[in-house]
Amino acid sequence: MKLAVEVEDSDEKLIVREYRRLLRSAKMSDNKDRVQVRKAFDIAMEAHKGVRRKSGEPYILHPLAVAQICVDEIGLGPTSIVCALLHDVVEDSSMTIQDMEDLFGEKVARIIDGLTKVENLFDQPESVQAENFRKVLLTMADDVRVILIKLADRLHNMRTLGSMRKDKQLKIAAETLYIYAPLAHRLGLYNIKSELEDLSLSFKAPTVYEEIERKLKKTQAVRTRFVNRFTSPIKRELDNLGLAYEIKGRTKSVHSIYTKMRNKNIPFEEVYDVFAIRIIIDTDFDNEKNSCWKVYSLITDFYQPNPDRLRDWISTPKANGYESLHTTVMSPTGKWVEVQIRTKRMDEIAEKGYAAHWKYKEKNQQVSSLDSWVNRIRELLENPETNAVDFVDDFKLNLFAKEIFVFTPTGDIRSLPQKSTVIDFAYEIHSQLGNRCVGAKVNNRLVPVTYVLQSGDQVEIITSKGQSPSEEWLSTAVSAKAKSAIKNYLRSERKSVAEEGEKKLLELFMELGIQDHLENFRILKGIFKLDSKADLFYKVGSGDIALDTVKSLRVSKGKISYKTSKVNPLRTLEDIVEATRGKKDALVIGKQSKLKYQLATCCNPIPGDDVLGFITKDGSIFIHRVNCPNTIRIMSNYGYRVVKAKWDDRESLTFLAGLKLNGFDRQGIVNQITQIISDEMNVTMKSISFESHDGLFDGTIMVYVNDTQHLKNLRDKISKVQGIMAIHRIE
Numbered sequence: 001m002k003l004a005v006e007v008e009d010s011d012e013k014l015i016v017r018e019y020r021r022l023l024r025s026a027k028m029s030d031n032k033d034r035v036q037v038r039k040a041f042d043i044a045m046e047a048h049k050g051v052r053r054k055s056g057e058p059y060i061l062h063p064l065a066v067a068q069i070c071v072d073e074i075g076l077g078p079t080s081i082v083c084a085l086l087h088d089v090v091e092d093s094s095m096t097i098q099d100m101e102d103l104f105g106e107k108v109a110r111i112i113d114g115l116t117k118v119e120n121l122f123d124q125p126e127s128v129q130a131e132n133f134r135k136v137l138l139t140m141a142d143d144v145r146v147i148l149i150k151l152a153d154r155l156h157n158m159r160t161l162g163s164m165r166k167d168k169q170l171k172i173a174a175e176t177l178y179i180y181a182p183l184a185h186r187l188g189l190y191n192i193k194s195e196l197e198d199l200s201l202s203f204k205a206p207t208v209y210e211e212i213e214r215k216l217k218k219t220q221a222v223r224t225r226f227v228n229r230f231t232s233p234i235k236r237e238l239d240n241l242g243l244a245y246e247i248k249g250r251t252k253s254v255h256s257i258y259t260k261m262r263n264k265n266i267p268f269e270e271v272y273d274v275f276a277i278r279i280i281i282d283t284d285f286d287n288e289k290n291s292c293w294k295v296y297s298l299i300t301d302f303y304q305p306n307p308d309r310l311r312d313w314i315s316t317p318k319a320n321g322y323e324s325l326h327t328t329v330m331s332p333t334g335k336w337v338e339v340q341i342r343t344k345r346m347d348e349i350a351e352k353g354y355a356a357h358w359k360y361k362e363k364n365q366q367v368s369s370l371d372s373w374v375n376r377i378r379e380l381l382e383n384p385e386t387n388a389v390d391f392v393d394d395f396k397l398n399l400f401a402k403e404i405f406v407f408t409p410t411g412d413i414r415s416l417p418q419k420s421t422v423i424d425f426a427y428e429i430h431s432q433l434g435n436r437c438v439g440a441k442v443n444n445r446l447v448p449v450t451y452v453l454q455s456g457d458q459v460e461i462i463t464s465k466g467q468s469p470s471e472e473w474l475s476t477a478v479s480a481k482a483k484s485a486i487k488n489y490l491r492s493e494r495k496s497v498a499e500e501g502e503k504k505l506l507e508l509f510m511e512l513g514i515q516d517h518l519e520n521f522r523i524l525k526g527i528f529k530l531d532s533k534a535d536l537f538y539k540v541g542s543g544d545i546a547l548d549t550v551k552s553l554r555v556s557k558g559k560i561s562y563k564t565s566k567v568n569p570l571r572t573l574e575d576i577v578e579a580t581r582g583k584k585d586a587l588v589i590g591k592q593s594k595l596k597y598q599l600a601t602c603c604n605p606i607p608g609d610d611v612l613g614f615i616t617k618d619g620s621i622f623i624h625r626v627n628c629p630n631t632i633r634i635m636s637n638y639g640y641r642v643v644k645a646k647w648d649d650r651e652s653l654t655f656l657a658g659l660k661l662n663g664f665d666r667q668g669i670v671n672q673i674t675q676i677i678s679d680e681m682n683v684t685m686k687s688i689s690f691e692s693h694d695g696l697f698d699g700t701i702m703v704y705v706n707d708t709q710h711l712k713n714l715r716d717k718i719s720k721v722q723g724i725m726a727i728h729r730i731e
C-alpha cells in the first residue's frame with residue numbers, strides 16, 4: 001500500500017517538472033494565454049487520470065511531450081500548446097468536441113476535431129489509417145497547425161515506440177516513412193523529417209542502422225579535425241570582414257546515408273558527402289543576399305568550386321520555403337566538400353520550417369512558394385476522393401514532386417508537378433477545360449493530350465464538345481488535382497450507367513414476377529461474383545451482364561431459386577482475415593504448411609528472410625520480405641490485413657534469388673563465376689547475364705538456393721574472385 005503511494009508521489013513530481021519545463025519554454029507574456037494553458041492541462045490531467053502508456057509512465061506525459069515539441073522544435077504558440085495538451089482527450093474520455101468548443105472556443109475545437117481519430121469503420125478496416133490521415137488533411141485546409149501538431153504527436157510516438165509490440169512497431173514505422181516523413185519534408189521541418197526517418201529505420205532494419213551509427217561515431221574525430229583545418233583560413237577572413245557568423249559541420253542522417261548506399265550500391269566508406277560545412281551569418285534582412293555571396297566569393301578564393309554544383313536557393317527558394325546557397329569545393333586533401341551558406345533567419349526556416357517562416361513573414365511580404373503549395377492542397381481538398389487510400393496515394397505523389405513552371409496564353413505563370421502533361425495543365429486552369437480537352441498548342445505547335453510539358457512552355461488548350469475523360473487519362477495525368485477531377489467525372493458517369501441498369505433490372509423483375517427483395521439481389525451478386533448492388537446495376541447498365549442471363553433463372557414465389565450451395569457464401573474481408581490468421585500467432589510457411597500461399601515476385605523471399613503475409617481481398621496470401629518497398633506501402637494502408645509469418649525450419653525446397661555484381665572485366669571471369677556456382681556450391685543457375693563497357697562489367701545472376709545462409713555462402717565465394725568489386729542481393 002505504501003509503495004503505491006510512493007509511486008504516485010514520484011509520478012506527480014515528474015508531471016509537475018514536465019509541466020514547468022513547458023511553461024518555461026513557452027515564454028508566454030500574456031496572462032490570458034497562461035490561464036488557457038493551465039485550464040487545458042487540468043482537463044487533460046483529469047481525462048487521462050490513472051491511465052498509463054505501454055511504457056508504464058502516466059499517460060499525461062505524452063500530451064505534455066507533444067506540446068513541448070510544438071514549442072521547442074516547431075516554434076508554435078499558446079493556441080497550439082492548448083490543442084496539443086488536449087489532443088487525446090476526446091478519444092480517451094467522455095468529453096466531446098462540443099465541450100471543447102464551450103471551454104476553449106471554436107478555433108481550438110476545430111483543431112482538436114482534426115486530431116481526433118475517426119471511428120473504426122467496420123466495413124473497410126484496411127483504410128482506417130487513410131481515413132484518419134485524410135481527416136487531418138481536410139482540417140489542415142483551415143489551419144496548418146493541425147498537421148504540425150499531428151507531426152509532433154507522431155514524433156513522440158516514434159520516440160517511445162520501443163515499448164510496443166514488434167509487429168505494431170513495423171506497421172507504425174512503415175506508415176511514418178510512407179507519409180509523415182515526406183510531409184514533414186514538404187513543410188520544411190528538416191529536423192523532424194530526419195528524426196522520423198532515422199527512428200523508422202532503427203525499427204525496420206536495426207542491424208543496418210546500428211552499423212551506420214557505429215561507423216559515424218568512429219569517424220567523428222577525423223571529420224572534426226578536417227572541418228577545423230578546412231575552415232581556419234575562412235574564419236580569419238570572415239573576422240577581418242567583421243561579419244558575425246557561426247560555422248558547423250553537419251553530418252548527414254543515418255537514413256539518408258543508408259538511402260545513398262542503397263541507391264548507388266556503395267559501402268559506407270564511399271559515401272563522399274557524409275557531411276557538409278555550414279556557414280551561418282547574422283545579418284539584417286536587406287543585406288542577406290549580398291552577404292551570402294560575399295562569403296561565397298571568399299570561400300572560392302581558397303578552394304576551387306565545382307561549377308556544376310552551385311545551387312542558388314536564395315534567388316529562387318525551394319517549394320518548401322528552403323533558402324540557402326550551396327557550393328561544392330575541392331579540399332586540399334582532394335575531397336569534394338559541400339559548403340552551405342545562409343543567414344540565421346534562413347537557417348531557422350530550414351530546420352524548423354513552416355512556423356519559423358510564419359514568424360518572419362511580416363518582414364518579407366512576397367508570397368512564398370510554400371504558401372502557394374498550401375493553397376494548392378486546399379484546392380485539392382475541396383474535391384475529396386471518396387476512396388481514402390487512393391486519396392492518400394495521390395497526395396503522396398504530390399508531396400515529393402518537383403515543379404515546372406509554364407505559361408498561359410496571356411502570360412500568367414502556373415506551377416505544375418514535374419512530368420505534367422497537357423491534361424494536367426487543362427485541369428489546373430478549370431475542370432471543364434480538362435473534361436473537354438483534345439490537345440493543345442504548345443509554343444504554337446499542335447500536340448496531343450499526352451504531351452509532357454517542360455518549364456517555360458506556353459500552353460493553349462484546345463477543346464471539343466464531343467470530348468470526355470476516359471480511364472486512360474488517369475495514367476496520363478500526374479497532378480493530384482487532375483487525377484481527382486477525372487475520377488470524379490468517371491464516378492458520376494458510372495453512377496448514371498448504374499442508375500440506367502437499376503431501372504432495367506427492376507423492370508425485368510416486374511416482368512418475371514421477381515420481388516424487389518434484398519435476398520434476390522444477394523443471390524444475383526453471388527451468381528455474378530460481385531461485391532455490391534451498385535456493381536450489379538453498373539454491369540447491367542453497361543451491358544456486361546445480359547438481361548437474358550437473368551431471364552434464364554428459375555423463379556418461384558417471387559424468389560430466384562438457385563442452388564444456394566453453388567453460390568459462394570459472401571464472406572466479409574474480416575472473416576477471411578480472421579480465418580487465415582487462425583489461433584496461431586504467426587503463419588508457418590514452407591513445405592509442411594497446409595496453407596496456400598504465394599511468394600511475392602517483387603522481393604522473392606527465401607527461407608531465412610524476415611517475412612510477413614498479406615491477405616488479398618479474395619483470401620489469397622502473399623509472402624513479402626519485411627524490407628520490400630511494397631511492404632511499406634501495404635503496411636501503411638492495409639496494416640489490418642498483414643499477418644506475421646515465419647519459415648518452417650524443416651525446409652528443403654529451393655528458391656529463386658538474384659545477385660547483382662560488378663567489377664573489372666577480364667578474360668575468363670564469367671567462366672570462373674559459373675564454375676563456382678555449378679561445381680563448388682551445387683546450386684542450380686536459372687540465368688546469367690554480363691555486360692561489359694570500358695573495361696568494367698555489370699552482371700546479374702539468378703540462382704535457386706535453399707535459404708539465406710546458402711545464398712550468403714555463394715556470395716562470399718564469388719566475391720573472392722579476382723576483379724569483383726561489389727556483389728549484392730537484388731532487393
Ligand code: MN
Pocket residue numbers: 062087088153
Ligand atoms: Mn497522441
